[in-house]
Amino acid sequence: MALFTSPPSATRLIWRWPHFTPKELACTCRKHCKGEYFHDPRFLDALEAMRKEMGPLTIRSAHRSRGHNAAVGGVANFHHAKAIAADIAVTAKTRARMLQAAVNAGFTGLGYGRSFLHVDLGSVRA
Numbered sequence: 001m002a003l004f005t006s007p008p009s010a011t012r013l014i015w016r017w018p019h020f021t022p023k024e025l026a027c028t029c030r031k032h033c034k035g036e037y038f039h040d041p042r043f044l045d046a047l048e049a050m051r052k053e054m055g056p057l058t059i060r061s062a063h064r065s066r067g068h069n070a071a072v073g074g075v076a077n078f079h080h081a082k083a084i085a086a087d088i089a090v091t092a093k094t095r096a097r098m099l100q101a102a103v104n105a106g107f108t109g110l111g112y113g114r115s116f117l118h119v120d121l122g123s124v125r126a
Contacts, residue, residue: 017044019048019051020044020051022039023037025059026062027064029064029071031067038063042084043084046107050104060086060088079120084120084122085109086118090112090116091115099117107120107121109123
C-alpha cells in the first residue's frame, strides 16, 4: 500500500489498472488533505475486474482522508480511509447489472445511495 499527500502520476507508480488513475481515486477534499491518496492493490484489482465486465465506470468517491471524513460526519474506521471502497455513479438503467458486476468482482460490502453504488472489501453486508 502506498501513501501520498498528492496523487502521483500513474507513470510514477507500478500501475497495472489501465482504466483508473490515482487522481480520480484520490480524496476530493482540498481543505483537509490536498488530495491525499493511497491504494490497496486488492481493491484496485476488484475495481478493474468490475470495469472489464461493465464498461466505463464513473468514480464519485474513493479514498477519503480522515480529516475529510470527520468534516462530513463519517463513521470512524471506515472503508474509504482504508482505500478499499468507492462510490460509483449508477443509473436506473445500470443498477442491477452494476450490482452483479460488483459481486462477480469480489466486492463484499455493497449499498445503494440515490445515484451511486457503494462497493468495498469489508465484511459481507448489503
